Amino acid sequence: MSKFVIQGPQKLSGEIAVAGAKNMALKVLPAALLLNGKSILSNMPQIRDVATMIEIMKGLGANVEQNGSEVIVDPSSLSSSQISGTLSGQARTSIMIVASLLHRFGKATIGHPGGCVIGRRPIDQFLEGFQALGVTVTDTGEGYYFSADNLKGTTYFFPFVSVTATETLMLTAVKIPGTTVLKNAACEPEVKALADYLVSCGAKIEGAGTNTIRIEGVSKLNAMPCEMIPDRLETGMFAVLAAATRSPLKITRCNPEHIESLLTIFSKIGISYKQGKDWLFLPEQSGIYRSPGKIITHEYPGFATDLQPPLTVLLTQSEGLTLVHETIFEGRLFYVDLLNRMGANIILCDPHRALVQGPTPLRGKKIESPDIRAGIAMVIAGLIANGETTIDNIYQIERGYEKLDERLKALGAIIERKE
Numbered sequence: 478m479s480k481f482v483i484q485g486p487q488k489l490s491g492e493i494a495v496a497g498a499k500n501m502a503l504k505v506l507p508a509a510l511l512l513n514g515k516s517i518l519s520n521m522p523q524i525r526d527v528a529t530m531i532e533i534m535k536g537l538g539a540n541v542e543q544n545g546s547e548v549i550v551d552p553s554s555l556s557s558s559q560i561s562g563t564l565s566g567q568a569r570t571s572i573m574i575v576a577s578l579l580h581r582f583g584k585a586t587i588g589h590p591g592g593c594v595i596g597r598r599p600i601d602q603f604l605e606g607f608q609a610l611g612v613t614v615t616d617t618g619e620g621y622y623f624s625a626d627n628l629k630g631t632t633y634f635f636p637f638v639s640v641t642a643t644e645t646l647m648l649t650a651v652k653i654p655g656t657t658v659l660k661n662a663a664c665e666p667e668v669k670a671l672a673d674y675l676v677s678c679g680a681k682i683e684g685a686g687t688n689t690i691r692i693e694g695v696s697k698l699n700a701m702p703c704e705m706i707p708d709r710l711e712t713g714m715f716a717v718l719a720a721a722t723r724s725p726l727k728i729t730r731c732n733p734e735h736i737e738s739l740l741t742i743f744s745k746i747g748i749s750y751k752q753g754k755d756w757l758f759l760p761e762q763s764g765i766y767r768s769p770g771k772i773i774t775h776e777y778p779g780f781a782t783d784l785q786p787p788l789t790v791l792l793t794q795s796e797g798l799t800l801v802h803e804t805i806f807e808g809r810l811f812y813v814d815l816l817n818r819m820g821a822n823i824i825l826c827d828p829h830r831a832l833v834q835g836p837t838p839l840r841g842k843k844i845e846s847p848d849i850r851a852g853i854a855m856v857i858a859g860l861i862a863n864g865e866t867t868i869d870n871i872y873q874i875e876r877g878y879e880k881l882d883e884r885l886k887a888l889g890a891i892i893e894r895k896e
């Protein structure tokens with residue numbers, strides 16, 4: 478098992494370029510299976526989750542070539558409609574492939590989709606939405622069998638806002654005759670980016686980026702080049718890293734507009750920054766950090782649940798009591814025990830709420846990375862802690878962050894990746 482060994486506390490400096498968005502790449506790859514011709518996908522993050530998705534697609538017979546941050550997908554050789562349970566268990570977004578397989582083969586089989594261990598991760602809205610679009614869904618015990626018996630446009634209201642369910646139903650509906658209206662849809666920038674890409678390929682989609690998406694089915698979609706938008710979660714993570722280590726850092730190739738909710742919290746804490754269209758600069762911070770009182774995770778454009786663990790590390794360095802209210806997932810606060818082992822003073826009130834009392838100095842410890850975002854929070858904690866921090870199970874971190882150790886070293890961090 479690989480691990481990171483970090484020496485803290487560390488001040489960093491310099492410039493860091495943000496990678497392409499993981500949560501767009503993982504949706505555009507399955508979408509490419511629906512298109513006629515070869516898709517050239519650029520600014521793809523070189524991370525494990527993307528590698529897993531490519532492996533699943535190759536397993537179905539697609540021809541996928543990866544050359545650095547460019548991936549070329551040729552779906553013409555697709556030969557199977559069965560996604561192996563072992564692989565689908567590693568990637569929740571494998572369910573999006575079902576949309577493409579339904580149009581290619583009229584059927585699809587999938588094991589239960591997995592993903593990060595941050596809550597129950599149900600797929601009821603996918604199943605209900607597929608059924609509303611005329612797909613017959615059979616629970617096989619080991620997974621699901623989908624059959625495109627009577628595809629038809631529909632109106633579907635999501636009981637809960639779900640990013641991947643919105644994208645999956647949108648991808649399914651683009652080639653279904655008639656009109657589909659998705660209500661209470663997710664508004665995340667990655668949803669809009671996927672819709673923009675599909676529109677460039679010939680799809681008719683209106684309203685993506687708002688909570689009502691209207692789709693007119695078309696019969697043919699032709700592959701077009703697609704560039705991933707900057708990863709807003711990586712942008713926010715680097716901003717928190719700069720603030721937590723009080724390091725001057727320029728974050729480039731990003732879109733600061735996508736992290737407005739985080740920047741609003743920064744202002745309450747007393748963190749200064751400057752922003753341009755595609756950059757964000759945090760100067761070396763000298764003032765006292767104040768608690769923002771409470772932070773509440775929310776669907777976009779609210780404060781992203783994926784930025785909650787890194788921000789909580791920063792809150793341990795802010796004066797006063799902060800309520801962290803995680804509203805999206807019920808398993809996304811358990812990592813606070815690890816921060817407490819490092820010296821933080823956090824009370825986990827229930828699975829959704831924690832009280833952070835700061836400021837508390839942190840000490841280096843031997844810990845494990847529970848999931849991608851809690852894992853990166855541990856890296857930030859290691860960089861501000863006194864002494865050595867060892868983070869095991871960095872497989873989880875590398876699912877979402879490209880060459881993290883090399884990029885942090887370039888900023889002056891003392892971090893080693895060890896087997």
Ligand code: EPZ
Pocket residue numbers: 499500503569570593596597598599600601602603637638639640641642782783805806807849850877
């Ligand atoms: C996406 O997951 C992201 N993943 C997550 O990022 C992110 O945390 C999440 O959206 C919320 O923003 C990708 O885009 C690949 P949801 P997703 O369906 O789509 C409930 C990361 O670290 N729900 O929007 O799987 C669900 O339990 C990852 O990069 C149902 O109840 O999340 C949750 O409480 C982790 N039934 C809420 O909706 C369903 O059928 C939102 O989840 C589907 C979801």
